Amino acid sequence: MDNSYKIKLENVTKEYDLFRTKSDKLKNFFNIGKVDVPHFWSLKGISLAIKPGETFGIIGVNGSGKSTISNIISGIIPQTTGTVDVRGDTSIIAIGAGLKKNLTGAENIRLKGLMQGLTIKEIDDVRDSIIDFADIGTFINQPVKDYSSGMRSRLGFAIAVHINPDIMIIDEALSVGDDTFYQKCVDKIMEFKKQGKTILFVSHSLSQVKMICDRVAWMHFGELREVGDTDEVISHYRQFSSSFKKKTAKERKKYQQDKKRQQIEFSIDGYQQSLINDQVEVGVEVKQAEKNIQKRMYGQVLPDKMSIATRMVVIIAILAFIFFAMVNVSGHSITKSLESPSTLIHPVQHKVR
Numbered sequence: 065m066d067n068s069y070k071i072k073l074e075n076v077t078k079e080y081d082l083f084r085t086k087s088d089k090l091k092n093f094f095n096i097g098k099v100d101v102p103h104f105w106s107l108k109g110i111s112l113a114i115k116p117g118e119t120f121g122i123i124g125v126n127g128s129g130k131s132t133i134s135n136i137i138s139g140i141i142p143q144t145t146g147t148v149d150v151r152g153d154t155s156i157i158a159i160g161a162g163l164k165k166n167l168t169g170a171e172n173i174r175l176k177g178l179m180q181g182l183t184i185k186e187i188d189d190v191r192d193s194i195i196d197f198a199d200i201g202t203f204i205n206q207p208v209k210d211y212s213s214g215m216r217s218r219l220g221f222a223i224a225v226h227i228n229p230d231i232m233i234i235d236e237a238l239s240v241g242d243d244t245f246y247q248k249c250v251d252k253i254m255e256f257k258k259q260g261k262t263i264l265f266v267s268h269s270l271s272q273v274k275m276i277c278d279r280v281a282w283m284h285f286g287e288l289r290e291v292g293d294t295d296e297v298i299s300h301y302r303q304f305s306s307s308f309k310k311k312t313a314k315e316r317k318k319y320q321q322d323k324k325r326q327q328i329e330f331s332i333d334g335y336q337q338s339l340i341n342d343q344v345e346v347g348v349e350v351k352q353a354e355k356n357i358q359k360r361m362y363g364q365v366l367p368d369k370m371s372i373a374t375r376m377v378v379i380i381a382i383l384a385f386i387f388f389a390m391v392n393v394s395g396h397s398i399t400k401s402l403e404s405p406s407t408l409i410h411p412v413q414h415k416v417r
């Protein structure tokens with residue numbers, strides 16, 4: 065096994081269908097009729113590898129795809145194409161991520177612990193420590209929906225660091241909470257770093273990224289613009305930000321609109337072809353290159369639309385369900401209903417004595 069990485073993404077894309085109505089979404093799912101839906105590519109083919117024990121940062125402007133990556137790595141959402149290889153348990157800390165709002169804080173601790181494979185005894189052992197770290201006092205027995213965003217984030221952070229994950233994913237979770245809590249979180253992250261855990265750190269705060277991360281990826285409108293040494297990438301990102309700020313409001317708007325348009329017009333087939341061409345250029349035979357890239361892009365993902373065979377099975381299952389429901393309501397036997405289906409609309413009359 066290749067031990068040079070803990071997390072590896074190859075040619076990962078994420079497409080969102082921008083449905084206008086719920087019925088459009090349903091029609092599209094069952095593959096009925098042609099619904100013309102605009103698409104938006106939140107990730108346009110990301111490949112990166114995070115080494116074991118590395119603290120890896122992701123920076124970028126709003127909407128550049130940072131959370132999409134962290135959610136795909138933590139398994140919250142699936143990628144549209146590409147291969148994702150995560151070697152170990154992940155625990156994501158994002159504002160409110162993974163907390164069930166109708167459960168109390170204490171119930172959430174138990175649920176997350178069980179989901180992470182801890183025994184009841186192990187959960188009970190860390191319970192007080194979590195409550196202490198989160199510092200939410202008697203609120204621990206209140207439903208999480210009644211918590212402030214800061215309390216939710218503190219509880220999420222406290223649970224995540226106590227269930228001892230292999231890989232920690234921290235998505236903007238340090239931006240809420242007071243200075244004392246912030247320092248506690250930083251200390252915990254540093255402790256994890258020392259223990260050699262792999263950390264993915266998504267943040268807008270360049271100073272936090274600089275302090276914590278060994279390497280950084282700069283995401284830009286769905287593309288990986290640069291990956292490398294923290295100081296170097298941050299310095300390039302700062303240069304971009306300051307020259308962007310010097311543009312007029314009209315120029316800034318145009319730049320953003322052009323980038324978003326490119327995310328709508330992105331062609332997945334064109335991207336696939338460019339990957340095949342890259343392989344052919346280095347000497348791989350065309351048929352083999354097509355096979356390799358097909359496997360890399362679609363080998364791990366389920367089709368988001370139903371195939372004809374699946375559609376047939378679903379339709380037969382629905383018809384069978386309706387038939388048995390009608391048999392039940394009509395009061396006739398299954399054999400009689402099969403012999404003479406019209407009896408289904410004439411229920412058995414029971415004589416009243």
Ligand SMILES: Nc1ncnc2c1ncn2[C@@H]1O[C@H](COP(=O)(O)OP(=O)(O)OP(=O)(O)O)[C@@H](O)[C@H]1O
Pocket residue numbers: 080081104106124125126127128129130131132133
């Ligand atoms: N469910 C969705 N449906 C449609 N578009 C979405 C959906 N989720 C995210 N997007 C779009 O994908 C793009 C990337 O979003 P993402 O949340 O990954 O960005 P981000 O870099 O984390 O942004 P921020 O810094 O604001 O948190 C954005 O343009 C966003 O509008």
